[in-house]
Amino acid sequence: MEEKELCPKCGSPLGPVQETATGRKLQRCSTAGPWDPKVKPTGCTYVKWLPVEPVPLDETCPKCGSPLVLAVTRFGKKMKKCSTGGWDKEAKKATGCDYLEWIGGTMEELDEDCPKCGEKLVFYTTANGKRMKKCSTSGWDAKARKATGCTYIEWL
Numbered sequence: 001m002e003e004k005e006l007c008p009k010c011g012s013p014l015g016p017v018q019e020t021a022t023g024r025k026l027q028r029c030s031t032a033g034p035w036d037p038k039v040k041p042t043g044c045t046y047v048k049w050l051p052v053e054p055v056p057l058d059e060t061c062p063k064c065g066s067p068l069v070l071a072v073t074r075f076g077k078k079m080k081k082c083s084t085g086g087w088d089k090e091a092k093k094a095t096g097c098d099y100l101e102w103i104g105g106t107m108e109e110l111d112e113d114c115p116k117c118g119e120k121l122v123f124y125t126t127a128n129g130k131r132m133k134k135c136s137t138s139g140w141d142a143k144a145r146k147a148t149g150c151t152y153i154e155w156l
Contacts, residue, residue: 009046012029025050029045057080061097063082068081077102079101085100104127114136116135133154138150
């Protein structure tokens, strides 16, 4: 007989594993009502976030030649990293290969003109999977912390 994990708040068994839109997995307390962001939750509010397992990729590490894996941080950021890399908790040091490549957004040119400035639009997908049409002249000044160029954006 398989024992269910219990909620540390109320002692009830945890519900089934659910997956969010961003790919993260969680378990809610079985006494919790249906989740709706517009309504105050009913029942126990405990949520257990489950670690996302790295997905093997068909690419090799440019440093050591080992396979790369697609990993997701606890904050939802995606990265390609070497499968031999790891972390030693006791020594607080990295082990194995240290290759890492953060995955950013992707951009494709569109055959449409910006309604604000007349330049070409681009289709941009963020690292978290959100999609938008934006002007090709738009940008971000990290030093001044403000938008540059045309400000047209259409979220899809």
